[in-house]
Amino acid sequence: xxxxxxxxxxxxxxxxxxxxxxxxxxxxxxxxxxxxxxxxxxxxxxxxxxxxxxxxxxxxxxxxxxxxxxxxxxxxxxxxxxxxxxxxxxxxxxxxxxxxxxxxxxxxxxxxxxxxxxxxxxxxxxxxxxxxxxxxxxxxxxxxxxxxxxxxxxxxxxxxxxxxxxxxxxxxxxxxxxxxxxxxxxxxxxxxxxxxxxxxxxxxxxxxxxxxxxxxxxxxxxxxxxxxxxxxxxxxxxxxxxxxxxxxxxxxxxxxxxxxxxxxxxxxxxxxxxxxxxxxxxxxxxxx
Amino acid sequence: xxxxxxxxxxxxxxxxxxxxxxxxxxxxxxxxxxxxxxxxxxxxxxxxxxxxxxxxxxxxxxxxxxxxxxxxxxxxxxxxxxxxxxxxxxxxxxxxxxxxxxxxxxxxxxxxxxxxxxxxxxxxxxxxxxxxxxxxxxxxxxxxxxxxxxxxxxxxxxxxxxxxxxxxxxxxxxxxxxxxxxxxxxxxxxxxxxxxxxxxxxxxxxxxxxxxxxxxxxxxxxxxxxxxxxxxxxxxxxxxxxxxxxxxxxxxxxxxxxxxxxxxxxxxxxxxxxxxxx
Numbered sequence: 318x319x320x321x322x323x324x325x326x327x328x329x330x331x332x333x334x335x336x337x338x339x340x341x342x343x344x345x346x347x348x349x350x351x352x353x354x355x356x357x358x359x360x361x362x363x364x365x366x367x368x369x370x371x372x373x374x375x376x377x378x379x380x381x382x383x384x385x386x387x388x389x390x391x392x393x394x395x396x397x398x399x400x401x402x403x404x405x406x407x408x409x410x411x412x413x414x415x416x417x418x419x420x421x422x423x424x425x426x427x428x429x430x431x432x433x434x435x436x437x438x439x440x441x442x443x444x445x446x447x448x449x450x451x452x453x454x455x456x457x458x459x460x461x462x463x464x465x466x467x468x469x470x471x472x473x474x475x476x477x478x479x480x481x482x483x484x485x486x487x488x489x490x491x492x493x494x495x496x497x498x499x500x501x502x503x504x505x506x507x508x509x510x511x512x513x514x515x516x517x518x519x520x521x522x523x524x525x526x527x528x529x530x531x532x533x534x535x536x537x538x539x540x541x542x543x544x545x546x547x548x549x550x551x552x553x554x555x556x557x558x559x560x561x562x563x564x565x566x567x568x569x570x571x572x573x574x575x576x577x578x579x580x581x582x583x584x585x586x587x588x589x590x591x592x593x594x595x596x597x598x599x600x601x602x603x604x605x
Numbered sequence: 606x607x608x609x610x611x612x613x614x615x616x617x618x619x620x621x622x623x624x625x626x627x628x629x630x631x632x633x634x635x636x637x638x639x640x641x642x643x644x645x646x647x648x649x650x651x652x653x654x655x656x657x658x659x660x661x662x663x664x665x666x667x668x669x670x671x672x673x674x675x676x677x678x679x680x681x682x683x684x685x686x687x688x689x690x691x692x693x694x695x696x697x698x699x700x701x702x703x704x705x706x707x708x709x710x711x712x713x714x715x716x717x718x719x720x721x722x723x724x725x726x727x728x729x730x731x732x733x734x735x736x737x738x739x740x741x742x743x744x745x746x747x748x749x750x751x752x753x754x755x756x757x758x759x760x761x762x763x764x765x766x767x768x769x770x771x772x773x774x775x776x777x778x779x780x781x782x783x784x785x786x787x788x789x790x791x792x793x794x795x796x797x798x799x800x801x802x803x804x805x806x807x808x809x810x811x812x813x814x815x816x817x818x819x820x821x822x823x824x825x826x827x828x829x830x831x832x833x834x835x836x837x838x839x840x841x842x843x844x845x846x847x848x849x850x851x852x853x854x855x856x857x858x859x860x861x862x863x864x865x866x867x868x869x870x871x872x873x874x875x876x877x878x879x880x881x882x883x
Contacts, residue, residue, distance in 0.1 A: 371777050374710070403782040410774040418775040420796035426775075430782055481778075 320344035321521040328380035338545040350522040352532040355542035404434040407482040409492040413474035417466035424462040449480040472503040544597040614872030621865035629681035636675035644670035649848040676832035687817040691751040692810035699759025707767025721757045737825045800877035807870030811863040
């Protein structure tokens, strides 16, 4: 089966030259949730942004390909890219507070996508928005449509954003730490919802997170990153097994669990970091 | 902006402005006598509550025996015209440049921001006097001077607010949603900047009224025979010891107009903020 998203040797660098992502390759199959895990600064968000073409001004892609169903997103004409983004590739943003425009009603923000990409009329789009809100299990969807974002709770806002992401039936969704800004009880519900929606719609998801606990719950396969390099890649069972690399195991030991006391937590040992940083340096020397 | 609540500031400020606007519009009907009519027998006549007042000159007369009340009423016209026209034009110019600088960034931002820095380093009143001296007196030059000087006020605020909004993830979502830059600027960013711009507009209008008064005080506004509040203050200053009322009434009206605009601005600020509203 051809992967929906196939990233080959992706290199992302600052304009000044320093590398942030060092030749990362990964692929996401249809209907698969692929976790992209790493500490902050590991380059996971940069990979996600490179896929979506929304890297900050000072940062650019300096090598590799990002193939979406065979088309290289990095080299598509802007018009073709615009028609793919949103329609075929959608985003679930990190912060449900800033992910919605505070000055516009939920209905306006939900129908944008439907009208713009699917060419639906105002009435059709509203009916579909209503159906989507029901699908993400929002109570009183009729009322929620007429509200402003600040009138909804964080969990409800994230449900709205999930509904928007799925609204055009994309084949790939990039979820950038979609539960980080939520409290733990809501987190669980949202994760379950993303997984349900993904299964029902057969959508591939690139799931960015720093939390291995979350990865274990929602992902089929995982790519573990450190200093912009792939440390480990594989099925969830392999990653969680004892055969994992020292860094992955250390990362697991550093993940808080609610059923264990906090003193069972260990920071990633310094020598593990140092080895990986040395590898990054060797890469930089070979690729100035 | 549906759902914006009225509060007492909007009611009082807006009400006072409405009355002033009606007075300006209906000036020829409301003024008891011709504001230009001189009657040297009535020279420096006191207002109605003082002894030897004339009932036809309710607020007294100036040094040429012209009716203070009628002049006040007619002078509301240039003041409000300047406030509205200069205010709106300043808003349009400053907001457009601010949006551009904040959203496009890069060289465009550098050029616009440096222009703002250079502009604001001039003392504004002096600059206004120089400009009017250069392009000639009259209402339109007063308006041009205000627009050319005060656009920086909008530009600065709108630029920084646009920058803040551009950081938000909903802008990323809009980019991914396939919207073009222009559409994002007008449909996503502008609605979030608009409440601020409207509040600034009320501030700008009150500043325009004061600047017009200053320019007419130094005789650089409309021609000296048609009445202005600033011009009346200038005339009253010469006779301040014999007839305080010639100067006090126009000052009072400027005060009321500016206060009303500031109240309205304050009220709108809370009414238009999507988070404070409710």
